Amino acid sequence: MHILVVNDDGPPSQHSSPYVHSLIRTLQSHNHTVSVVLPNTQRSWIGKAHMVGQTVKPSYFLPGELSTAHDTGTVSHAPQPPHSDREEWLLVDSTPASCVQIGLHHYFDSRGPIDLVVSGPNYGRNTTAAFALSSGTLGGALEAAICGVRAIALSYAFSERVHHAEVIAEAAELGVRLIEHLTGEGRWGEGVQLYSINVPVQKGIGERKVYWTKMLQNQWKGSQFREEMVPVEEDEGAEEGEERIREGELWRGEGKREQSKVEKNGEAAGPEKHVRYVHKHFTWSPNFQGVYETVEKGGPGSDGWVVKEGFTSVTPIKANFWHVDGFEGELKF
Template identity: 40%
Template sequence: MRILLVNDDGPPAPASPFIRDFYIALSRHHDVYVVLPAQQRSWIGLSFLIDQPAVGYYYYLKRDPSATAETSDIGRPLKNDEICRWILITGTPASVANIALTNIYTDIDVVISGPNYGRNSSTPLVMSSGTVGGALGSAIRGFKAISLSYGIMEQPTDPASIPMAHEWAVHLVNHLISHWNPEADVYSINIPLVKSLPNAVAKYTCIQKSTFDRLFLPSLPSNPSKPTTTTPHIQDGAPLSFAWAPDIRKLIECSPDSLDTDTDAHCLSQGNISIVPLRANYETCYTNNTHNSTLPPRGSTIAK
């Protein structure tokens, strides 16, 4: 299979620790082509930056994982100490996927977006995720796509759980490719990084419905990225400046008893692997036989 690999965490870095080894594991089974955002683009969903050009360059991965990759504006042959050539583009995951599928690697069978550094379960995280956005962007371009996320469930993370997660991910990718549901546009996989991962069970689930709490706190214009308080309210006359300070505790620290048992969040809480089949659309919800019905005309009294 010809697989396009994208993500939202960007090239190897402390905030993108999984992409290198997952690429190596996946390449043992498939022809893998890598096009990534040039920088981290988390929490950006299915979005496109339309007011600036998307500029790309080549990224040469070294055999020594501690060595710094070389970059070049123009492609060149690999050197002896390099294992592959990737492409980095200054864009969102959805932008990068669309550019790659349309302009660079047009003969692709499946797109994988990830592995994300952190879970993408429950509606707020799924709908905000650049990883899921990269997969959805590929699906609305007409390609099968898989979103892959590794949940940080234990601190510190067991180092042995990471190669095990790669092993699970490759196994699940191979299975889904061979057993693709024609009703699914995207599969969202969440793998928990836990010591018990070798004994985990992979389950089809649905998305846990939930909501966000606070995402921003007041800040000063002189230092806009640093919150000045731990409460979200501002006094009248205070500067209208706000810093990114998400409170997602109810999404990642919730009790399993508070979760629906057939959902991605509950599955992860049990140390198991969640797979959610998704359609790349916003499904319409009809209630009380409202489908194809007519609303009251303008100016009429609305019945209660």
């Protein structure tokens, strides 16, 4: 197959994108033609966005040796000359969805039609609606689906930040086996536009069971932003912010909400005529604990539950916001 690989974590990096190199090498070892378009920097939590009004400019990544000990590869602002035989990946200063558009329609014609888009592997799980609806990894796969191309979103649910080469290789091998199974002759499910696969990164995962799952329909609990009452002098970058989130920081900056009522002589006054704002800064800081609680309450069968138990989940998905039945005819009011 000719497979286009995109992701939301950017080029290989021990801090923010430790899995993509292994997946690409594993796909190539299975004799697939692999074309690669990645964001040039961390683009997690961006969903299926495009940067309106921005001119997208490519750079070019020359991958080095596959390593989990240090980053390998170099970036150039000019492509390799036509006579070069070096492997080269495309980096763009945009989003996973834009990587898909550019990969499908603006490069790789000489390699033949693209049969499948693989988005990932994400550095972290993408189970349950709360995560999936914000995921750049799911966003890339959704973009491919609405372009009429089969797509698979692949995510790795890690349990520690140490990257063991043999464990990553086992997760990649399982991921590729699943990709090949789902895309095999007559196996792609009727009506399915994309699959979301979540693989726990743990030793022996290749021997553990794989389950069909439904996505847990959960919701955020409370604000997912941490507030700072004192303005910070410098905003953290995307990579630093995503690394902090991955560390599982659960502290919620609650702050003190301004009261709309004040006590006067023991009685509550009416609401203020005008809101008086307190200057604050806000940092995206999702409440993982809240999501995990919904998984526990939801019980067996969901994608979140299966991955929590250490198994791989495969969720068939349609690329749409499906309507709720029971509302028909003219709306009179």
